Amino acid sequence: MYEPVSNKVDFSESEQSVLEFWKENGTFLKSVEARKGADEFLFYDGPPFATGLPHYGHLLAGTIKDIVPRYQTMRGYYVDRRFGWDCHGLPVEFEVEQDLEISGKTQIEELGVDVFNERCRSIVLRYTSEWRSVVTRMGRWVDFDRDYKTMDPSYMESIWWVFKSLWDKGLIYEGKKILPYCPRCSTPLSNFETNQGYEDVTDPAITIRFKLKNEDNAYILAWTTTPWTLPSNMALAVGKDIVYARIEDKGSVYYMAKDRVSVYYRDEDEYDKMTELRGDELVGKTYEPIFPYFAHCSDEGAFRVLAADFVSTGDGTGVVHIAPGFGEDDYMLGMKEGLPAVCPVDAEGQFTDEVSDYAGRRVKEADADIMKRLKAEGKLVHRSTIVHSYPHCWRCDEPLIYRGISTWFVKVEQIKDRLVEANKEIKWVPGHLKDGRFGKWLEGARDWAISRNRYWGAPLPVWRSEDGEEVLCVGSIAELEKLGGREVKDLHKHHVDKIEIPSKEGRGMLKRVPEVLDCWFESGSMPYAQAHYPFENKDRFEAHFPADFIAEGLDQTRGWFYTLMVLSVALFDRPAFRNVVVNGMVLAEDGRKMSKRLKNYPDAMYMLDTYGADALRLYMINSPVVRAEDLRFSEDGVKHSLRHLLIPLWNAYSFFVTYANIDGWSAGDGSSGVSTNVLDRWIRSSLETLVADVATAMDGYDLQRSVRPFVRFIEDLTNWYIRRSRRRFWKSQDDDDKSQAYQTLHHVLVQLSKVAAPFLPFISESIYRNLRSEGSPESVHLCDFPIADGSFRDHTLEEAMSLVMTCVRLGRQLRSEHNLKVRQPLSVLHVVTRNSEIIDSIRELKDIIADELNVKKVAFGDHETELATLSAKADFRQLGPRFGPKVKVVAKAISEIPSNELERIVEGDSVSISVDGEEVELGPNDVVIERIPHDGLVVACEGQILVAIETALTDELVEEGLARELVNKVQNMRKEANLDVTQRIRVDVSGGEDIKRAVESNMEYVQTETLCVECSFPESSAGSEWEINGHPCRIEVIPVQVEA
């Protein structure tokens, strides 16, 4: 006896009880442990920040991260899955700053780095329990109890090892780089961070005149949107090949790009004279500094006109103001020309004493005064504003400034070739990312800035003497303890900064450099750090690196995918992962980003409560989002996957259980004899095909393709196999056929639950748990993934069944077109085709056609020309290459071939036709035959198959039609009265003689169909009124007790 199954299931509730079962039995860990000792399938889980709650992007990636490991586990691999947390970094610091209502370096240091960092530690795991509950509810199996945290001492120690290894290889250097910098957070931002905060803002746009030396009253005009960088101006840049204008205007001379003149002078009358010159004629001129602060830099070559290829005439004056301390192009040019990169701005974005007049003021706030002064001094030529896209801090929304920052780098450019090589070993899904987005990114890779001037992160393990001459990199806790002479428990900044190391060269005490590492360096170190390599797990790690599989979103191309690669190549000259599945972005249904503020998407917990995790998983996986395309998330889509897959699957299962229980059938032990029934053989074959298709797609990490065959199979199972087999389950004799039906359906459902298990872990568990036989594993997730059994596959049968479905569809089309309802039996259906193979393969299945279309007989014939006219069209695929340009003429000739000639071609002969006086030989493969049903006949066709129905009705057929109608009404009444499916009844029918006669001559049929033990025909009855094929009648259904 199976647990009774309602066909009205609450999936969410059912999933909850599966979760309970897993929890009580430790099923997840069992599934992992069961494979201990087997080959390992290595999965790396990228760590999310725990400071935010999970969103659909996480649920999607999480689902992919669940399906693949579940699948590989079922394939027999040992798949460890540890969750991880990204604990460090600006997001945490920012939250603490907000909590404490402080901001910036000064206030943090006033408060104390120890207080600040401990506060960070205390909030960083704030949402871990929410994560755990959502991830678990999604059905994702991942070990939260053995999670790794980037702030664990062991994790941080491995980071030090990574850093030291790179240091020893000469891949780390300290340099200066112009970086986007947030004055409020007092930190440079990474490129990925910068990009999150572009906003349109209005900035000043001013044109300034620089007075040239050695030329009276001559000025060169430059344009800028950052007046505060003007005190740091070191040069002006022009384009060598750009055409410039020399304009004489009221005794003064101005230089600017010719293309830009019209912006400043509306009319030629406004100036006196214009001559043209090329940019390189300007190069080498010198000018007077507009501010006095760095006038001494002229000794070092400042205040010259230089040539640069980044100069354009798109805006401004075609002359670029160069401040090497505040712009990347400027810096590069300055390096090349030996200019000083002055940077008179402190960590909080305020002018230093070097710029005495504005010292202590925020640079942007000084813009107005600077402009006022320039105007007063007659240096400001033009002033307006510009609306442009400018980067802002993604956390605090402060406009960023670009400035030179002392920064530590990894020499990525030096190992670029090896990165590109290593990428060749990786399988990317979708494939285009490999040479496309990721490959291109590697080819253009730049050195990677890895340090942050912040607090809550893994400190750089670098100690340095005050004079900067002696530098030491520490690679482990033990080493630091030895060098520093004290115990070390915690590697965070506020602990290790207290440790000083005595110099070996007599330079006093070495102190740690202040920076901490970028959290991307930390997450990129995950393969080593989560295992505390090389301090622990050395052999195991080395035997199993790199990972077989990772999966994250497209946004990680420049993030985790990249940092993993850089570090693994730097350390081991290998990629860190072999296969990667990249998912796209989950957008709201309106195509915009999901936004909490706009509430343009349904809450995830609501979705889970309403439709369940299986439906949500299925919806996401069966979409192009698993191939890095965008997904517009829609609740209807989730509903759809529920209705079209989960409910039908559940109904099939519930159908089986209901009747198996009625019959007291249960899966026998062993005797899984091969069924002889054609439907059984067909569904078994289809099942094996499904298994093979799913496995092939999964082995190629193509999740969408692996899910798609389920749709077809469920369709075949419910709408064909079960519907066609129902009577085999209902019939009262317990014969072999019935037993084979049960056995087949049972087998299919159990195997299907295994195939579906990685994708739909809940419903498959429910089905499996109820249907499993004694002695088999207690959970579907402890089973092996089915291996396609070729001996059960019968391609010919699958093909034939598909032809049968075509015949049935054509038959239905005919009935529908000619208004012949299916309940009315008809005498003969003709299936006509010339192809005898088709006839042979269908013949065995003709009862299905007869029953499906309610016809007494299916006749096969090959005289298709009696029913349809043949016409031919050229097969361009064949004839195109053969005839080239002449193909059109040949095609026309083919369309004019008479029907009798065509028949010969159909028979397999070759026919010769004349085209432009040339004989052309045509074989059966050269033409496509089309069949046009003759008018007035009840004929339909598709491909090579024609179907025709004889519509004439005999008295017998009419009576049978009436009987069927009656049965239909009775069934409706049974249902209306909520009768149990086994309830016996008595039926009273009062109506005309026609009905009585119809029922009497089909009495056995009526009785079996309706479980009616007695049928009587009183003059009148109290029953409800019906009309049956135009005959009014009354029917009464009376439940009766039958002795067993």
Added chain:
RNA sequence: GGGCGUGUAGCUCAGUCGGUUAGAGCGCAUCCCUGAUAAGGAUGAGGUCCCUGGUUCGAUUCCAGGCACGCCCA
């Protein structure tokens, strides 16, 4: 501004290694079925396969240019 991706029915998406009739589901209309009922089936309407050029006997598919959207990077 650059790189990558996407653009196919009202909507969500398949597909086309170049072949003349481009598919599915949803939605809509009409009908059928009803012991799968949060169902099921049939039929119909609905498409310049983003645009423009090129290659070709033939382009929705390949190439080039453009447009729109998205992501990433400047």
